[in-house]
Amino acid sequence: MRLGVCYYPEHWPESMWEDDARRMKALGIDQVRIAEFAWSRMEPTPGEYDWGWLDRAIEVLGAAGLQVVMCTPTATPPKWLIDRHPDILPIGADGRPRAFGSRRHYDFSSPAYFTASQRICTAVAERYGKHPAVAYWQTDNEFGCHHTVVSYSPAAVGRFREWLKARYQTIDALNRAWGTVFWSMEYRSFDEIDAPVATVTEAHPSHRLDYRRFASDEVARYNRMQVEIIRAHSPGRPVAHNFMQLFTEFDHYKVAADLDVAAWDSYPLGALEEQWFAPEVKARWLRSGHPDFASFNHDVYRGMSKLPFWVMEQQPGPVNWAQWNPAPLPGMVRLWSWEAFAHGAGCVSYFRWRQAPFAQEQMHAGLNTPDNRLDVGGSEAAQVADDIRAVLAADADANAGIRSKVALVYDYEAKWLFEIHPQGADFHYPRFAFEYYSALRALGLDVDIVPVDAALDGYRLIVVPPLPVVPADFAARLAGSGAHVVLGPRTGSKTVDLQIPANLPPGALAAVLPLRVWRVESMRPNVTEAVRFVDNRDAAVDDGVARHWRDLIDVDGAAGPAASLDVRARFADGHPAYVKSGQFHYLASLFDDGLTVRLLKQIAEEAGIDATPLGDSVRVSRRGALTYVFNYGDRTHTLADVADDAFVIGSRAIGPQGVAVYRSGK
Amino acid sequence: MRLGVCYYPEHWPESMWEDDARRMKALGIDQVRIAEFAWSRMEPTPGEYDWGWLDRAIEVLGAAGLQVVMCTPTATPPKWLIDRHPDILPIGADGRPRAFGSRRHYDFSSPAYFTASQRICTAVAERYGKHPAVAYWQTDNEFGCHHTVVSYSPAAVGRFREWLKARYQTIDALNRAWGTVFWSMEYRSFDEIDAPVATVTEAHPSHRLDYRRFASDEVARYNRMQVEIIRAHSPGRPVAHNFMQLFTEFDHYKVAADLDVAAWDSYPLGALEEQWFAPEVKARWLRSGHPDFASFNHDVYRGMSKLPFWVMEQQPGPVNWAQWNPAPLPGMVRLWSWEAFAHGAGCVSYFRWRQAPFAQEQMHAGLNTPDNRLDVGGSEAAQVADDIRAVLAADADANAGIRSKVALVYDYEAKWLFEIHPQGADFHYPRFAFEYYSALRALGLDVDIVPVDAALDGYRLIVVPPLPVVPADFAARLAGSGAHVVLGPRTGSKTVDLQIPANLPPGALAAVLPLRVWRVESMRPNVTEAVRFVDNRDAAVDDGVARHWRDLIDVDGAAGPAASLDVRARFADGHPAYVKSGQFHYLASLFDDGLTVRLLKQIAEEAGIDATPLGDSVRVSRRGALTYVFNYGDRTHTLADVADDAFVIGSRAIGPQGVAVYRSGK
């Protein structure tokens, strides 16, 4: 548990650096990320490096006792490089290059950029790799931000053809896998295949999915190149990348596999505004963020990080990039910081030290205002530093890892597949995953978020939001875990080639869940279906509504003992809405929030897990010997059963935006 | 009355074909459409045909007693052809080619594609034109689908210039007809004229309308080429095309004039979702479709078909291509089938035999599920086959044509003109036509839908939705018919060159309706105007609201005896809302649904037609000696006055989604 900050010495007069470093340290900050956008200062002229200023900046920071997170500057290639190699620019779906003048204006498949990146990364790593103040590295910055993963350049198409050759070996195999006989889309050679874009009506979904997989792999390859250069020149320094949770056009698991630290950039207010939430939800959590959004992402990146995950950029005040940009309520910067630690973070690093008075992000707050006074976020960071001391003093094990009884399977490819192949215009995979997660959190449960190939042993409850493509061994691994398993609709609905399984959905899962999804319906936003839960004498025990989607389930038609299927809820027209077979629970739709919570509570109890409804604004996490409680609401929340002397931070009455930490044993 | 199905042998193992054919026949299917997307299998390599598989498929179908509807495969040119002739690709309004990778990626004006199409059509027609199992032909597939009529290619512009020369002879004539003196848009030669696209503000409306007319003519020319090749090689086999009612960028009448059978593709649920209806209307008819939508199109294509029209593709379950895709209620596939027959269909052909597990349409239901079990639609098709036997047994004349007392004039050019020249952002010609049609159907009336140059004798009531351009002889033909004539607003408002008539609207119709539309208003969606109907003593007899549009009518200013004009309704500000002159009724606005029904009832009665309000969910049709009743609602509808023994299908109590057929005499 430590604090960090993002700092741009190149933005400020050198005369300010020493005071900045001193004040950072005094505030309780230990690590400082620098240089991720500084290429034009490192190499102002092609081939002529200027390291002097950066040497001095690192010196000043190191001298103040700060650890440097050194970055490669590849997110912002300078103008002279673009002018020399215009083919570095990615090509949009409109067939036009995306121009210089902001950031991330490069094509992951550009050979010229790959070479240029190797060169600058090597130069930086050679110069600073063994510098005593350099403790960590960050590759590039926010891969995928601004939707920059997919490019339609000739270079990308050329590499895509190679990727396809490697995957399918023969063009006949590709034609079969995709089903190109449909609409005479057959290819005679890999060289006939273009990018799936600008077609008259939708391009072939298998073609599109493979293009997305390819584009994701290009990001992983590019990052791996950087990691290898850094490791070669900077042994022993952990390498991180700061993922941006909103941009999931590449597989974060695959990139994280090459890293030591998966970090993410946490902007709860911007994320709320830019996501799928309804306007009234956005108004409700306007200045606090949704109680489960940061938390969800903590659990995502915790799961993929070899060392404890970091928040590389923590929102310190209003941002500039959402449609509307409110200010966090007083206390929220502290609350968010503690929520990260409670979920296992090793470091919370604020973005940025001081608000810059110029350029695109001049309206993005920092810990200090542009006139260099401490901002609210800065004061709260100082308070967090104090809190950390209290917590570490209270629990030697406070930095422990987290192991939950509940796992939620989260998959990037699922998101791409449903974007390509939604069948209902607003079908949004993250929404399903998030609503299940939110219900689990509203029950006070700690949740691991894991990839589909994760080890599942030890969990008592595994929740699988719509997972279209299931690995061959998934059913066996789920069954072998002994856990109760909740499967969302559309799970097992596609093969890896984006075809319907020969036995219909849930495909390979029919081995453990002998049902057959013979038909589906997507539902308009102004349509819901009533759902009625029944007990084993078919008496109503609960009800609610279903939204977005219906799987129509044939309980008799699938291979396997239908008798083992228990229909626990039905839609108004009699179709099963929820069926159970042993430890497997299949949901045919997305239920309303309240019903989802009640249902998961019941299943959790069947799985032997205590689940206590907390309402929508209080959240609880456990790490080491401590329990952390957060109040996102506007009324005081009182913990009835905790002894007064158990509190490390706060007390039994937790005010709005308040945090309490207590020894769990008490 | 017979059933058909769409079948893709190339999608399935040859080992399944025989069983498929047997099961089709057993289900009651008589005709099978094939091969419309099979070019890449017919000619996998340029110039090298592979007919073997298709020979065998036709053999299998014929041997099972099925009649083949053979298609030309031109809707999906293969990749090798596009790579050889990239100028086949149409050019969008954005100036970019629309790429290979879905379907309909061709430019009707491309000389290379015209030649290639002649070649493949000749090859197919030569090979199968006289095959005993081949009973019918279909040209191409769904002309215009995905908005593929208008292209902005150099080839199109070149042919447009020729088209203009043929129409106007001299550039001076064109300049006068268009009024290019406005904004200095004058041309000095036809070669100066470009496509009306990408201009700073709206392009010249006459220019745009002519470009649309030209593009429509290109479709007719292309289809005619195919029909002529088929007729040369396959004498005696009727030729059809399957129109897609949503795509009206070409004149369906003109294409149908070259065909024997006008067929259409009926997707009531997809069409509801994709059309102008309000969200609550879409929710109301979610799983049945709007009661008048399929019906409207049956009457459209019935009117333009020389032989009885067909439904070439009948929705059998959920589709994949609408924004949201609900499933039809049980019974709806049967109901839709019978509604087609009741409107005069010769064949209802389901799309498709079996849901494909791959490619773009893998979520489109068939009569069978992908795992080859009979789906709900398949069961209902079998029931329809049984029903047909009962109906044919009950009425020797069951296949008779239909002749209605009511005609509705429907015009494609009117739609284009109002799209180009709306004056109100949501002015939508099909909506006006549909609301009048729906009101007539809600009164239990059978309706012919006819082109503006149709013979009008024999009708008692003719309804003309906004028809901007009226032929010179239209007034005389209307008057000569002896029918009562209801004219929507904006009728006669433009000359053929898209100018305002010299005498103002209704232009040439002022001869029979001596009024003068001196001003118009388009109305925002949140604005309505009260309308008050008066009797001949000016006492209020009915009221309602007007929407979308107001013609402001001068009853004294036009040539002709104003005294003959009877103002039967006024807007709140006193302007006439409905005027009558002899048998001519002019509506100055679009009234609310209820008022439209009451008004048309009154006019129908003046015309000597019985009109019985049926409400919004029951519909009635008559063909031969039988009356067909359809219940789209969710409550049982009871026929009070029909004898029990009159029923051929069903009974007096018609449940939701139910069909009843009874001998009309009883």
Added chain:
Amino acid sequence: MRLGVCYYPEHWPESMWEDDARRMKALGIDQVRIAEFAWSRMEPTPGEYDWGWLDRAIEVLGAAGLQVVMCTPTATPPKWLIDRHPDILPIGADGRPRAFGSRRHYDFSSPAYFTASQRICTAVAERYGKHPAVAYWQTDNEFGCHHTVVSYSPAAVGRFREWLKARYQTIDALNRAWGTVFWSMEYRSFDEIDAPVATVTEAHPSHRLDYRRFASDEVARYNRMQVEIIRAHSPGRPVAHNFMQLFTEFDHYKVAADLDVAAWDSYPLGALEEQWFAPEVKARWLRSGHPDFASFNHDVYRGMSKLPFWVMEQQPGPVNWAQWNPAPLPGMVRLWSWEAFAHGAGCVSYFRWRQAPFAQEQMHAGLNTPDNRLDVGGSEAAQVADDIRAVLAADADANAGIRSKVALVYDYEAKWLFEIHPQGADFHYPRFAFEYYSALRALGLDVDIVPVDAALDGYRLIVVPPLPVVPADFAARLAGSGAHVVLGPRTGSKTVDLQIPANLPPGALAAVLPLRVWRVESMRPNVTEAVRFVDNRDAAVDDGVARHWRDLIDVDGAAGPAASLDVRARFADGHPAYVKSGQFHYLASLFDDGLTVRLLKQIAEEAGIDATPLGDSVRVSRRGALTYVFNYGDRTHTLADVADDAFVIGSRAIGPQGVAVYRSGK
């Protein structure tokens, strides 16, 4: 006070001209604008002029006693010119040329067009410059209409680089001014700088603002070229341009500085429909326009015109170009005309004499219908001519100028800056300016609208809507005026380079208003904040809600005596909402309409100005010795305190759409 009309002799048979001229004169019209779109008739073939028709048209008009407003025809370059110089076409943000076929299809930076314009303007000015009937000139037509100011052509980029060189001298100065060190956007030479378009995420705001300033300057340069040619050949004739208030992508003040008459084109109904107003507001003022919209623009152009401003085009009936196009209520054309005169107009000129039956504007009403009968607008114009005689008879000083006690500062650059840098998606500068203006008008106040560099002496109240960039001397000029000054939020929030001021907002204004805006919030449309006004004992005296934006104000943190700051209102969370320091009033948000009116009333009274709330539909203006009252509402408004014999037009009871004019002294 005189009337004019826009006339297109080239659209009509020459045989109609004489009658047209006679009827114009008889109607009371004195001046006729012609020829602004007639290039293709003036020069039908390159280099070969045809002046005959125009000579004759001017002869006819002059002979009827009409004064001609002669136009340069450069808004519509003919096809042959475009074909010879395709680089005349502007390039859109999509990188594509905007095509020939409507109007304004030229790039202000095109050298070919500049030369061609010089040539045609010289030809026209030479021919008609000294013609006795030619009394005035208009340059071009509606600069900027259809968003035609900004082009991304190579010519524009080339000239932009020169513009930057002139502004910054050295590339280092530019890099510093913009802050290009951010994201490595540094340039090594001016030739590396492109247009700020098509970037991955937002382009640099300073870059964008400079590009907008450059594009605006190009318009001024182009207009100046025309004015100089006209002045050289037509001495003594005032030169006008007709600004289109909706299109503010160039600085109207800068163009007006080269003119004698600032004219504008007043379309109250089209403007209402196309502006930011909510649908219910659009329905409310559907057929009258918003009571303050034309008025606002009268005051804008009055302020920048050396001679009395004109309405060059006055809406005479429905237009064709808004989303929906209702008709004005009877009386509105007269009311609008009088409102213009009441605000100081020298001429109101109707667009157009007669509705054209062809081309893009065939649905745009004129004073006469296409069949050449007088339309409602024509009758009302005749009535205005009568009214003018009465008014001139009643007050020898009726044509006097207007000098108000209240000034509102309006700035074009502010609009561009906030478009580029909104921080809240719906932040719309004109809305803020308009709401303040509307509140002042609802208090019966006459308002001058002035540029930021205007002389401010003599005003008692100066209202400054959000003005991000304040000149260095602005605080001193405001203070020196002695007026009370109301400043909207975000005032002083940026430097001229679009950076945050070193002392934070309000930057240079902190000298007179010692506060510090340390944080801001943009607010979603579904979020408001309660505001509570307090007296000096902190008791609540009024309340309301704040919308859109909050400046969070530090009253202690700025330089200067904080004690001088009086917090007169607070948001619910305690932050100041309205603070006062001496004569300076700072509003931290946009308050609801009612609260804004009450607040400005109170401040007006502090400033010694009488302010009488008029409600939302009655408006009052004063010019010379007369007071003008306008009733936009639907109920009669009665003036209680005016003597019956004071009325020059109308009487004490002013009906809906009514006008009354009375001697102010009575």
